[in-house]
Amino acid sequence: MAQKYPNEFLELCNSVTAKRPKTVIEHILKHGHITTEELKEKYGYNHPPRANRDVHEHGIPLETFRVTGSDGRKIAAYRFGDISKKRFKKLSGRTDLSRKIKDDLIEKYGCKCFIYLEVMDKSVLQIDHRVSYEVEGESSELLPDDFMLLSGSANRLKSWSCEHCENWQTLRKKEICLSCYWAYPEKYFHVAMQQVRRVDLIWQGKEIEQYEKLKTDAKESNKTVPEYIKQIIQSVIK
8 A cells, every 4th residue: 555645745756857866766666665676667767865865855754774685695775864844944945055055066176076187077077975975974054065966987986985884884984984085086985895995097188198198008008097007106106
């Protein structure tokens, strides 16, 4: 038997026209929840957390829980969160707030991806929580510096890494996220709880010629580009 929801909440659900969040919303309305497996296999969304956040950004609260997948392993599933009148009103208008947060971040940091540091058109930059929503939940006050701007590829990479992190899956400790590369790439102590250090480089415009030279030299040395760059850095440090 389908759960009954307040008319105001249903009106908000029906107002969502974007394909990805609409798919999630309609499935939950019909079945009560949707799993990451269903998002991937049935609807073709390879990055379920992104679909989850799309729904949040339309002012509709979701919560994550665990279910057993078709292979017997535990997987994530999403269902509507608290849709009491008080919370519903608090979250309404989230899309307008997202635009303001994006504008504030661009004004402070520039129109660029926080991971790749690549200057990009405003329309392709995506707003993402520094600390995963699945870990921290919804803050009482949404501040611009609680978010970051990411390119689509950086956002997908972060989503995959976070979803496979022990802290995202079981621990849910905010302080672990705050010291992670995916929250603060400019000052971090681990990458998804692994003792890893990384640098993401982008060559663009006239710099592409430099990259092609690196690629050619790396091939002649029988190395990958990352291996060759490391070799250059090691020779300089010595």
